[in-house]
Amino acid sequence: MLLVVRDLTVALPIGGRLVPIVESVSFTLGAREILGIVGESGSGKSMTSLAIMGLIDVPGARVSGSVRFRGRELVGLAPRAYRALRGREIAMIFQDPMTAFTPVYTVGRQIDEQIRVHQKISRADARSRTVRLLGDMGVPDPERVAGRYPHQLSGGLRQRAMIAMALSCNPALLIADEPTTALDVTVQAQILDLLRGLRREYGSSVLLITHDMGVVAETCDRTLVLYSGLVAERGPTGALFAQPGHPYTAALLDSIPPLHGPRPARLPSIPGSPPVPAERPAGCPFAPRCAYAHEACAVRPALVASGVQDIACVLPAEGRPLPPRFVAEMSA
Amino acid sequence: MTRLPVDSPAPLIAAQDLRMTYRVGRGQVLRALDGVSLSVQRGEVLGLVGESGCGKSTLGRCLLRLVQPSGGRVVFDGTDITTLPERRLRPLRQEMQMVFQDSYAALNPRRRVGDLVAEPLRVHPAPGGGWRSRADIAARLAELMDLVGLPQAALARYPHEFSGGQRQRINIARALALSPRLVVADEPVAALDVSIQAQIVNLFMDLRDRLGLTYVFVAHDLAVVRQISTRVAVMYLGAIVELGEADAVLHRPAHPYTAALIAAVPEPVVRTEGLPPPLRGDVPSPIAPPPGCRFHTRCPVARDRCRVDPPTLRGLPDGREVACHYPLVET
Amino acid sequence: MVMAVLRRLGQTLFVLVGISVLVFLVFFATPGADPTARIAGRNASSETMARVRVEYGFDRPLPVQYARMMEKLFVTRDLTSYVNRGQKVVPEILEAAPVTVSLVSGAAVIWVVLSVAMGVIAAALRGSWVDRGLMMLGLVGISIPVFWLGQVVNLVTQSRYHESWLFSWVPGLGYVPLTEDPLGWFRALALPWLTLAVLFVGIYSRVLRADLVAVQSEDFMRTARAKGLSPARVLLVHGLRTSMITFVSLFGLDFAQLVGGGALLTEVVFGLQGVGRLTYQALSNLDLPLIMATVMYSAVFVVIANAVVDMLYLLLDPRVRDGR
Known part of the structure; x- marks a missing residue:
């Protein structure tokens, strides 16, 4: 296993006390695998990725649990050792490629910089690798693009350049935090295509953070659903989408308007909104919005295996798992 | 093309050859809207879809004359409002309202929800003339809270105390305060989480049924647009490329761009067969759109004619209109 | 880039001319105040007044006065202080x-x-x-x-x-x-x-x-x-x-x-x-x-x-x- 995360908890000081934003999140990521972490805003998905990168710099924040990357413990790693890892073995791409590049330097210079920080090679060699990487990412006329400033490029080109930068030192793990959210849908399709190809071309594993169930379905081998900082469900993407085990996963999938098949008169929606971390219920965090909530939900459910999935819900153990999901036939 | 789609019986709002150009430095001109014509019938929901820079938001604003179009006409309920002086436009403004994407930016954070929603009631005279009394306004506020599904207690609170979905309900309540006939919603659910998005989409649909509203619904999300719209206009680089019944357009797209757009939407379904190859390239700059058909640079079925001869919107047998020389549906 | 710099320089020149006109108008064309007397200084003789009037063109239209002033400032640089008689102003500043x-x-x-x-x-x-x-x-x-x-x-x-x-x-x-x-x-x-x-x-x-x-x-x-x-x-x-x-x-x-x-x-x-x-x-x-x-x-x-x-x-x- 490339990455083993055990009981990762991230607590931030809010109003004078430590509030766990992410609570006991566990998952593994194998070589050449794409794992999707999906959740709504406030689910803790970005915080999880920043914790793995060691980039949480809120004063007073506490990260506990274990993150083992290639057998090496990252929680509590010395800053200098972490720096050598970041960008070289674990790289990250961000949501908005416009603001994620420093506006006053050319993208080529910023990619060169990452290469030269981790490897002793000449400026010219770094630039030629930059140009090659940009070309590999499908950037037309990569030499010219390397000499351009971020604002001079389109959103799609910027994100390709961002991915080129992340891959510049051939990292074993790529964390992509909402990499397509700021992009148009046709460009999003291109970038997802590119990400899927990475494991083939570069042998990288990808941790894909997103709010979009569609993106997960089309891209990830396995999926982790977060709700209010806790794992609701995890499992192989195919199984999870065909038969979601957690009522939250099922309700979330149902609330997406279908693009094919009959139009529902009303969209099945989830009432209310997710709790803020400081007011998370003691029991199942989803219980207040859940159609299946009952007395047993007053106790926080553990993650239990149900078929190929792991589900933080009492329903399977009570012998009444959710029915398989109805999916309308897709007409091409 | 001279035939204007304003032939059906008295549309609520119609645009004819609408143009919007912006000067962007050194004599360059950005054509945000390049001759857009459409009409919206009473009780209809027209969805405007397209990628960034296609002009869908600009069109929404031009329809309400929140921005002054550079050319063309907008006719609301038989009145040409394109050049109407602001004084005479004012009474009509009550009948057409807008809901924006950013629910927070649209609400003054220092005022209570009650004041925010009541504001249009205070600045516009009552239908029979004269100003509304305090009691009338209070009654209307209570009614509006019920309509949008917020508790009465919300009136005394401030915008920041609400979640994104609730704030969007407040915005909708404010837009509905004067009982408009037309609501233009610009990406009203784009900033919301999926589970909340469904609530707001349902609310829009309920309100249409209960109040007989007419919507122009601007969104980039095809699935949301399909859910709510009766008709759909697909825009690309400042022009409509396809316009027709929502089900027809989205199930059997005639324009290659519509087809590509639909194919690109990631669906929450794990497919067994491979994904279609994505469309190449980026949307060209609206400052220098390609000659001929605007879409030919990315079109998988473009031929020589498409590179020189710009297609105009023409009707297909099933009643929809498409701007393509070689539509994907037989004519 | 070069264009941007040139454009900015053009603007600069324009602003400078504007300021000079404004300053000139404030000091020399204020209605009801005779600039001659002010330049000539307190208790100046009538010959001095006449000399000043001719030298600065105060008997001519305003544009001529302005041109004369700019000439004295930038070309001949012989604008003279009448308080410290004979003191040339431009060299003093330089x-x-x-x-x-x-x-x-x-x-x-x-x-x-x-x-x-x-x-x-x-x-x-x-x-x-x-x-x-x-x-x-x-x-x-x-x-x-x-x-x-x-x-x-x-x-x-x-x-x-x-x-x-x-x-x-x-x-x-x-x-x-x-x-x-x-x-x-x-x-x-x-x-x-x-x-x-x-x-x-x-x-x-x-x-x-x-x-x-x-x-x-x-x-x-x-x-x-x-x-x-x-x-x-x-x-x-x-x-x-x-x-x-x-x-x-x-x-x-x-x-x-x-x-x-x-x-x-x-x-x-x-x-x-x-x-x-x-x-x-x-x-x-x-x-x-x-x-x-x-x-x-x-x-x-x-x-x-x-x-x-x-x-x-x-x-x-x-x-x-x-x-x-």
Whole structure:
């Protein structure tokens, strides 16, 4: 296993006390695998990725649990050792490629910089690798693009350049935090295509953070659903989408308007909104919005295996798992 | 093309050859809207879809004359409002309202929800003339809270105390305060989480049924647009490329761009067969759109004619209109 | 890029002409006040009045008067003060200008270097006692009046401890031209430089720290850290340049107004015969030609400094280059 995360908890000081934003999140990521972490805003998905990168710099924040990357413990790693890892073995791409590049330097210079920080090679060699990487990412006329400033490029080109930068030192793990959210849908399709190809071309594993169930379905081998900082469900993407085990996963999938098949008169929606971390219920965090909530939900459910999935819900153990999901036939 | 789609019986709002150009430095001109014509019938929901820079938001604003179009006409309920002086436009403004994407930016954070929603009631005279009394306004506020599904207690609170979905309900309540006939919603659910998005989409649909509203619904999300719209206009680089019944357009797209757009939407379904190859390239700059058909640079079925001869919107047998020389549906 | 620079230069020229017209109108075309009498000075004889009227063309239309004035200022440079009879105004300013420019430039070097160092260190050690100490120091610098500080410096270095080894190098008050004696120039100006710079070190270091702290939360700073760059590199290479915008605009304004006469107090305290002092004298004597000339002189500096700041923006931020 490339990455083993055990009981990762991230607590931030809010109003004078430590509030766990992410609570006991566990998952593994194998070589050449794409794992999707999906959740709504406030689910803790970005915080999880920043914790793995060691980039949480809120004063007073506490990260506990274990993150083992290639057998090496990252929680509590010395800053200098972490720096050598970041960008070289674990790289990250961000949501908005416009603001994620420093506006006053050319993208080529910023990619060169990452290469030269981790490897002793000449400026010219770094630039030629930059140009090659940009070309590999499908950037037309990569030499010219390397000499351009971020604002001079389109959103799609910027994100390709961002991915080129992340891959510049051939990292074993790529964390992509909402990499397509700021992009148009046709460009999003291109970038997802590119990400899927990475494991083939570069042998990288990808941790894909997103709010979009569609993106997960089309891209990830396995999926982790977060709700209010806790794992609701995890499992192989195919199984999870065909038969979601957690009522939250099922309700979330149902609330997406279908693009094919009959139009529902009303969209099945989830009432209310997710709790803020400081007011998370003691029991199942989803219980207040859940159609299946009952007395047993007053106790926080553990993650239990149900078929190929792991589900933080009492329903399977009570012998009444959710029915398989109805999916309308897709007409091409 | 001279035939204007304003032939059906008295549309609520119609645009004819609408143009919007912006000067962007050194004599360059950005054509945000390049001759857009459409009409919206009473009780209809027209969805405007397209990628960034296609002009869908600009069109929404031009329809309400929140921005002054550079050319063309907008006719609301038989009145040409394109050049109407602001004084005479004012009474009509009550009948057409807008809901924006950013629910927070649209609400003054220092005022209570009650004041925010009541504001249009205070600045516009009552239908029979004269100003509304305090009691009338209070009654209307209570009614509006019920309509949008917020508790009465919300009136005394401030915008920041609400979640994104609730704030969007407040915005909708404010837009509905004067009982408009037309609501233009610009990406009203784009900033919301999926589970909340469904609530707001349902609310829009309920309100249409209960109040007989007419919507122009601007969104980039095809699935949301399909859910709510009766008709759909697909825009690309400042022009409509396809316009027709929502089900027809989205199930059997005639324009290659519509087809590509639909194919690109990631669906929450794990497919067994491979994904279609994505469309190449980026949307060209609206400052220098390609000659001929605007879409030919990315079109998988473009031929020589498409590179020189710009297609105009023409009707297909099933009643929809498409701007393509070689539509994907037989004519 | 070249086009942008040329366009900016054109604008600068336009603004300068505009200012000169405005200043001219204020001083020489105020209704109900005869500029002849004011130029000729108090109790001038009728011949003098007549001579002035012809010389400045006050019997001709306004555009001619304006052209005559500009000619006297920039071409023949023989605008004459009638208060100090016979004193040519333009040479007087040209003599005072090097003093002020020397004073302000030296101080500017000191305040830029010190404030960048202080701002960066404070931002890097945000929240620590070093940060708090430096910012307190900045506040102290802002609060000290420059004339008082100058007097104290003089008191210490000129009289009480002048004989001690520490200050025996300090020359008497006054200016030594750079071309005559570079070392003497430096020694004469070292203390005025520091005195003038104190206020600006305080302001600029606080401004820069605030901007650097604000930039820390930008997405690109997180990217820079995710690349594995050292904190120093993140701050200096990615943070500093993007936070220099306010700093540079402030600098342009302050530098220009100081060179244009704003360093008056420092000039007076250290006995430097600079432009500030000249302007002050002109105003107290109501010496109209001299006022006209000094106002034009400082306007030129402010406008040029603004143009330079805009060009610095072009260098600092490529987005400005593309007009976005």
